[in-house]
Amino acid sequence: MLELLINGRVARVDVEPEMPLLWVLRDHLGLPGTKYGCGISACGACTVHLDGQAVRSCTLPVSAAQGKKITTIEGLSKNGLHPVQKAWIEHEVPQCGYCQTGMIMTTVALLEAHPHPTDAQIDEAVTNLCRCGTYARVRKAIHALAKS
């Protein structure tokens, strides 16, 4: 039995230590906001926070998350009112929305590290893939958040 600290609560789960955190969240803990896109850390749809750092959970063995604070989109804020989520609504960022929970988690971590990121810092940090083409609005929303 593994013990995990997820969204401020303790969860115990009986899974293989090598199971990627993504699947523990999605299939064993009922937290489907974190998405599968590639399974090789290429797309970032599975981004969660580990002690506040953005990590790609599709290749992260759950054992590596033990003892760390795991935050998923479901635990980012009460009622989805984190400033980044609000900015995403305000700027109509998502299209299909599938990559956006990962995009939001990446952005939250970026803004914690760099409250006023340059375009180059955004390009470097937000490498999540979006098939719909929301990049311009992601950038716009990040700059708006930096100003506020």
Next chain:
Amino acid sequence: MTSVVSRRDFLKASAVLGGGFALEFSFPVLSRAVSGGPSTEVNAWIVIHPDDRVVIRIARSEMGQGTFTALAQLVAEELDCDWARVSAEYASPNENFRRNHVWGAMSTGGSRGVRTSQDYVRKAGASAREMLVTAAAEQWRVPAATCTVERGVITHHPSGRKLRYGQVAAAAAKLTPPKDVTLRDPKDWKIAGKPLHRLDIPDKVRGKPVFGVDVSLPGMLHASIAQCPVFGGKLASVDSRAAEQMRGVKKIVREESFVAVVADSWWRANEALKALVVQWDAGAYAHADNASVTAMLREGLDAKNLPQARKIGDTAAALQGAVKVVEVEYHSPYINHATLEPQTCTAWLKPEGFLDVWTSTQDGEASMIAASAASGLPLEKVEVHKMMLGGGFGRRGGPQDFVTQAVLIARAMPGVPVKLMWSRTEDMQHGFYRPASIVRMKAGLDEQGRPVALHSTVACPSILKVLRPQALPKDGVDPTAVRSLYDMPYTIPHQQVDYAMRNGHVPVGFWRAPGQQNAFYRECFIDELAAMAGQDPVAYRLAMLKAGDKNRLVLEAVTRAAGWGTPLPSGRYRGVAVADGFDSFTATVAEVSVDEKGEPRVHRVVIAIDSGYVVNPDTCRAQAESNVIFGLGSILYQENNLKNGSIVESNFNDFRLPQMAEMPVVETLLVPTGGFWGGHGEPAILALAPAVCNAIFQATGTRIRSLPLKHHDLQRHARLGDLAGVA
């Protein structure tokens, strides 16, 4: 109304999270899940609650294009309700079947959502409004003509009495709908035509379980699938001894062309799938590769007596009499849709003999038919629960392979819901690809370099032949294979388009703006001819467009907005293209540079679109941005290669998607001229590739006649100085 599968029988699923606290969610997660209390269906499209909340039913699928909101805006506009109280939900495919297709077509593709349903959804809104007003007037015993409505409140002016929609909905629903209604003139729109916030976004940013892959049901199991790597091949044998011993594995399902593992989590199913020892019978195409596809298409190009998609004048004679004849060939590779949400479907064969299916589908009714066929159950015993799509782009409409598979798997697990999700590699290697094609174009020019004749021969697989053979015209000309050539707006006096249907074994499908590669060919070739004639590419095109042609209007609009002919920063070059499709007209100017290493970069894209009317300008702009990034991937690096009968690429490491840093500035000019309804989901991709490649010619002197650009050595040709260029 009796219901064999009650759509209000919402499943409450609770997922226990570790230490005993539970997340509870229900499906569908839209308004149906939160609507409590008695509500009234005023008509099939509109449900009104006593507290005035209005639920608008949407028949088309939401895959990011905003149709969910735009269609609701059109209904709400005519209904005159309070937009702040509007939510939307999917109409049920099963009910559509049982209620004589009351919601019309559910198929979502071809940028049709608004343009082909605007008339009847607006009428539904107007009809309901009239019934609500009549109900209030009857209650007051006054003529309906003395009542007005504002935001869902009906007022009887002489007396000042007021009633809310929620108070009269039940009475209104009992009235006979009016025979005719008058629709509002778009210039008077208050809800439609405005950049309102999309209704589906708040749930999406909160990570609510809205997508097909998010479905969770009590006792549900998970499946991962392996299909024969060679299209059309069969499963020969499976040694599953090791896999069966793995943790959580419940079943190995063997079918004709695939094997699947069912387990208690997707990861466990997929790990066990990797442990299977599978032998495939690859079939006749085990040795097909890029070269054999090219040979197949080349044979088509040279074939005699091909069906003609267009014949104007006498092209052969005009070419003979031309001052100069220019002949070129352009070609394009297969490309996968690569929706970020892989193909997925959950199927539950219930003990009572009903089948419930949850899936991300562009066509709920096609899903229902596929599920019925795979289960052997009649349509009335099948319900499809449409989920939000994690991208569609044409992948999830015609082909319903994922539904068929999920139902076959569920048949092996009766009574147990099973969620099938494809791995990324399965998704990459079992698509319905944008067709590979070669087009030969031959232009005859007069003394001024103007084309007098254009003969195009298209060698291309037919999407209709694969997905909708009944829709293929008798002459064998698939319109999606000859788009932008057979309907070309240029007034070239002699035109001929021949079509060689050469299909091969790679499944092809409706990839965003099917046939859009032809706009690349046509608009680049026209640019070549303009350059040869020493003419400005915009002026050269305008001279071939009739007065009043909307293609002229968008071309003029885009060149003005882009500053065509004005100086650019050093190293930047412009290219232009125009194309119409999906009943809209689009022109694009791209600004491009090529660095010393030969790396191209698209800096700015200006797009002008005339769609007749605009229902949500912000969503239309978002679709233009979407078309730019979707098109850019195919311009820069995307292709699916064939080796040993199979697709070579396996994931996003070898099938790249553009990233944030590559996103150009996109400026979209909406120039609706009214009088017609055009689409927005696809048109803006048409003129993108030619505009970019024409700019690359300006930058390098190299003509790009095939994509992706990664195969072109632009460094070798990069211009050192500013050679003669007109843009």
